[in-house]
Amino acid sequence: MKQAGAPPTGKWTGPSHAGVKAPDPILLADPTQRFAATAQRLEHLAEGHPMEAWLRFMAKLAWAQHAVVTTRAPSVALSSAIVAQATEARLPPLAADGHRRDASWREGLALLLDHIDSNGLPPAALDAIAQLRRSDAATLEKLADHFLRGGLAAPDAAAAVFVAAALQVYFTCSAARLNVEDxxxxxxxxxxxxxxxxxxxxxxxxxxxxxxxxxxxxxxxxxxxxxxxxxxxxxxxxxxxxxxxxxxxxxxxxxxxxxxxxxxxxxxxxxxxxxxxxxxxxxxxxxxxxxxxxxxxxxxxxxxxxxxxxxxxxxx
Missing domain, CATH: 3.90.1670.10 (FdhE-like domain)
Structure with a gap:
């Protein structure tokens, strides 16, 4: 398979004789395992690390993501026609900068803010959480757009970390609903x-x-x-x-x-x-x-x- 070329399908196009195994081209994540695994690994790596406090904060964020997945699992189900149209054009069906997000991602953000362990969080993080809880739907959608399209303003950086975490949950759950064969x-x-x-x-x-x-x-x-x-x-x-x-x-x-x-x-x-x-x-x-x-x-x-x-x- 020529690197950077367009294969006729997502499947292996090389040798298929006995003894030659081909790697799966695409692996979809299991949302119920993805964030818990990251949280557990962060807790392990934080022990004695020079940035221990920060890694433990990231572990708390990953545990909150896991709680959202196992409680609400915000996502969108794409029709087979939309997926087929995108893949035929060699485009991603859940394009981050063009996908029309379902409102469930904002519900996921609210749940994430409710589930994150706030004990020991610095004032900036607590202020960002309070800011997001006060924000209306239009403000949250604008913040998400700016994050996904690379136009984030510096004053929004702290709040955007939580928005990014919520979007990871939403897109991970949405991708998991796709058929990898498509x-x-x-x-x-x-x-x-x-x-x-x-x-x-x-x-x-x-x-x-x-x-x-x-x-x-x-x-x-x-x-x-x-x-x-x-x-x-x-x-x-x-x-x-x-x-x-x-x-x-x-x-x-x-x-x-x-x-x-x-x-x-x-x-x-x-x-x-x-x-x-x-x-x-x-x-x-x-x-x-x-x-x-x-x-x-x-x-x-x-x-x-x-x-x-x-x-x-x-x-x-």
């Missing part, structure tokens, strides 16, 4: 086939029928999709790829840097820790981001929950 990989292979968002990190598998496979994990709808390992996920280059890590680190997380486009993306190695979680381990490896940035590389795409990491508006 989906196709996009021509721009670095983007999610469900919602068109970039990945938060990639994971190199150590189990299953095709160990060693790289799956990219969507930053919004939690869908995973297969991507060739020896190819830059930003520009498709192959000649100047390198892996960077922190000396003395266990090697679970590394940065794949590209000397052609000067971007990087994170890789998680399941072989070093079977509990590795793309969402939690990305947040816990900010030190690697700083080192790679100092070397002149820009991140492939930001983690949507890192909007206030430097401004310290939510957690200290």
């Amino acid at each position: 989906l196709r990989l996009l021509e721009e292979r670095g983007l999610c086939p469900c919602c068109g968002s970039p990945s938060v990190a990639g994971l190199i598998t150590a189990s299953g029928v095709t160990p060693g496979t790289r799956y990219l994990y969507c930053s919004l709808c939690s869908t995973a999709w297969n991507h060739v390992r020896a190819v830059c996920i930003t520009c498709g280059g192959t000649r100047q790829l390198s892996l960077q890590g922190i000396e003395g680190d266990p090697g679970v997380v590394k940065a794949e840097t590209c000397g052609e486009c000067h971007t990087y993306a994170k890789r998680l190695y399941q072989a070093h820790d079977m509990q590795a979680d793309p969402y939690a381990d990305d947040l816990a490896s900010l030190g690697l981001d700083l080192l790679v940035a100092e070397a002149g590389f820009a991140r492939h795409a930001p983690n949507p929950l890192l909007l206030v990491s430097e401004s310290e508006a939510v957690a200290e």
